[in-house]
Amino acid sequence: MQRTYKIKTAFLVNFVEKKMKILWKDPNSCSAMIKNKNFFLTESNDKYEIKNKIPRFVDKKNYTDAFGMQWNYFRKTQLDSYSKFPLSEQRLKRCLGDNLFSTLKGKLVLEAGCGAGRFTEIFLSSDANVVSFDYSNAVDANYASNSDKGDVFIFQGDLYDIPFPDEYFDYIFCFGVLQHTPNPLKAYNSIYSKLKKGGSISIDYYLKFDKPTPWSTPKYFWRPVTAKMDPQKLLRIIKLYIPIYLPIDTFIRKIPKIGSLITAIIPIPCWNYVSIGLNKAQRVEWAIMDTFDALSATYDTPKTLEEVREMVGVDNTGHEKFEIFYGSNGVVVNILKK
Ligand SMILES: C[S@@+](CC[C@H](N)C(=O)[O-])C[C@H]1O[C@@H](n2cnc3c(N)ncnc32)[C@H](O)[C@@H]1O
Secondary structure, eight states: OOOOOOGGGOEEEEEETTTTEEEEEOTTTOOBOEEOSSEEEOTTOOEEEEETTEEBOSOSSOTTHHHHHHHHHTSSTTOHHHHSSOHHHHHHHHHHHHHHHTTOTTOEEEEESOTTOTTHHHHHHTTOEEEEEESSTHHHHHHHHHTTSSSEEEEEOOGGGOSSOSSOEEEEEEOSOGGGSSOHHHHHHHHHTTEEEEEEEEEEEEBOOSSOOTTTHHHHHHHHHHTTSOHHHHHHHHHHHHHHHHHHHHHHHTSTTTHHHHHHHSOOOOOOOOSSOOOHHHHHHHHHHHHHHHHHOSOOOOBOHHHHHHHHTTTOTTEEEEEEEEETTEEEEEEEEO
């Protein structure tokens, strides 16, 4: 019988930053948990599995299973160290700004919803101390790629139930994630509660478009069907048509003035990175991966910039500094907590 691990009884305290050693404690008794080879045991006999060296605070199956499959299949695709293009690094620098990015060294960073770890490796190369988690088994991909690259601790856990005390992290990063949760506001409030006073948080969020675009129109047309499909089957279909359709899509997109509108109206989803410098084989791989990403996610609720502003509570007096702008996946927010 499958055991449901009770996240609420797990709590991580005493994070020793330099050596990244973590003392696990049972919040009920405040005593340390007993660590066996494959699990932690609390005084009240709850068990938390440790599989492939990664603590797991989740049910075995959850709504992010398609993401887990995606990130383990395309484990290296978007890593700068693999693509040899500094796309993740440039995106971080653009979105965070030099002021924030340059202060990450030695900071305790929480990366929420890490996927395969394209940003984990950038934080590590910036000498940050990184705690990185995802609800899916994408954490296995991240661990395989990044566990030896610096001070990183990776676990499988849920945004709604983060096993760390409140006001614990210097910096919290959550890109590409919140729109994929069942309740983005609740998810945002949960990560924000883990931020220290004087710390910063950066999120991004999918933009809701009010006119046809190649990124949104075909995707939201098909999602009612594809998000419910068997992910393996969906991936097989995408792998069949993208290599054939990508050159056609590229040709149409390059038609001056109307190319983009035409690809928006044609109901064939195709994530086409025309001009970011990838070679032909990489463009096919990225197109298959991101088309799958767009069509398979269980939840995908875009927002306007104003709706994102409302979600993060711009009027909240707890903000020392606040910026919101169009960029990255749609809308970017950086907040310094008072
Ligand atoms: C589009 S991916 C983005 C991954 C990574 N941040 C990136 O930009 O490459 C969204 C990720 O959010 C994760 N996710 C969704 N809901 C989550 C939750 N409740 N807790 C933690 N991670 C979650 C998914 O498993 C998935 O890996």
